[in-house]
Amino acid sequence: MRRFALFALLCALGAAPLLLTACTSRTVSDAVTIARSPSSTTVSQVLGRRAVDYAANPQVLERDLKAFATALQKLFERLEDRAEERWGKGEAELPGPKKYVKYLDNYQSRCIVDFEAGTVVVETVDQDRPMEALREAVVVTLLTPRDPRAVDLFTDSSVQLGAEPYLYGLVKDHEGEDIRWEWRAGRFADWLVQRRLQTRSVTRDGKALTVRSVRVDMVPGHLEARARQYLPLARKHAEAFGLDPTLVLAIMRVESDFNPFAVSHAGALGLMQVVPSTAGRDVYQFLNGRPGHPSGDELFDPDFNIRYGSAYLHLVKNRYLPAADPISREYCAIAAYNGGPGSVQRVFAADRAEALRRIDAMPPDAVYDHLTERHPASETRRYLWKVVMARREFRAI
Known part of the structure; x- marks a missing residue:
């Protein structure tokens, strides 16, 4: 099971790492069981056992649902803290119902897709290797698969590429072509960094930092x-x-x-x-x-x-x-x-x-x-x- 899939399931079981101290021994045991053998069979067995618990004791269900809500709020708070450590106070971008945000490279690079506005912005605050970091983030953004369970929104973990990208057909490259494979994504990333680079400044711990970014609009329709x-x-x-x-x-x-x-x-x-x-x-x-x-x-x-x-x-x-x-x-x-x-x-x-x-x-x-x-x-x-x-x-x- 991929990282976000496992973590989301642990949240649903009330066993998010941030809350382990408040969980019952059964919940912790379930989390450990899944972590040791993250297969669909193991997950089904654990969920089946939880269903029995819920039927016998509805309070277990109430507790797990409250734990899920608390864990999710903690994830948002932790993501905001880690983003501000890199980008400065008030500069965090967080995911939402109509906005996809994914951090990469130790929270120094990020992708922001506004589904309502139809825009894709990729930016980096990396001061040591900014162009390389920006190019890498653009490639990952263009090739991120459409299955959300392959992406951990709340950490800077890498994205497993290979499946059809969620932006496939929604974004065209500079030649008007759909972007499916890494070679085309890389070539478009090079073009964007060379032709569409934008800069702005942010302040972190009293020091001005340069943010470098590129923007791509989704196709009409x-x-x-x-x-x-x-x-x-x-x-x-x-x-x-x-x-x-x-x-x-x-x-x-x-x-x-x-x-x-x-x-x-x-x-x-x-x-x-x-x-x-x-x-x-x-x-x-x-x-x-x-x-x-x-x-x-x-x-x-x-x-x-x-x-x-x-x-x-x-x-x-x-x-x-x-x-x-x-x-x-x-x-x-x-x-x-x-x-x-x-x-x-x-x-x-x-x-x-x-x-x-x-x-x-x-x-x-x-x-x-x-x-x-x-x-x-x-x-x-x-x-x-x-x-x-x-x-x-x-x-x-």
Whole structure:
């Protein structure tokens, strides 16, 4: 198992290295078992044993979910500290739902991909071998594989290259060609360093340092290209859970802009930003018939993530707030995906049955207006509008 996959799984088991002192002996034992034999069989055996623990004692599940959230926050804090040690106070860049950030070379080089803006920036603060370090970072950036489980976002560990890059088809070189192999990535990196080099200054410990960077814009239509990449999975899971594929794509668009490396401080992971402790737990129970939660490693698998996100949409649409009108039901489901079904219900009435009665008494447009005007969370009000608008982008796909 690759490094990030193992670490994400340990987080999901509540056994992140930063938290080992607070874990039970069983958790530590599980972590050691996986570390000694990091095979899929070993992982399955450990997770199976944890599922038994959860069924027998739900408090174990609650503890592990809290440990995961705490561990993830610690990872963000540690990454920020290490970045600022190299780049200076306030100069850290951190990964997010729509931004991929990967540090390399003892945190002296980094790649920043803004999926919303469609830009790729590679920069280095290395003062000893800046051009060489920048070139190396560009090559790694262009060839990083599309499987997020091959990349450790929270350390400066190297990236195992070889599989098809996630930027393949999204970035063209100076000759207008796609970049698949190292020889072409290296040639483009040389061209960028020679022709597109930019510099700026940062201050670290009172000393001015030169940052050298290059920027590449994604191709026109990069959003649609990314959407098409995940369209087969969206169709598969939408059909399985009785959804419109454009709704699944729209949720991905708003949640992550189709960033397969998406991660948030709130603990949401992957393309559809599934939170293990809420949506993840509900879907796990729904799909498996027993208490549990998905691991971080699983949620970074696009197929698994879209399955869980689609299943949660199914739950909020058909179980939690099953309005009679399908359009009204969909509006409620979209808002609930962001703000939770309880908050959506309370917009209409404190009692669930009364809330459903009031929803059913309204035309769909009135339900939409009610949610976008009266939901207490401005984020959820905007979220519903964004998803409805995003669906229009994918009608022709």
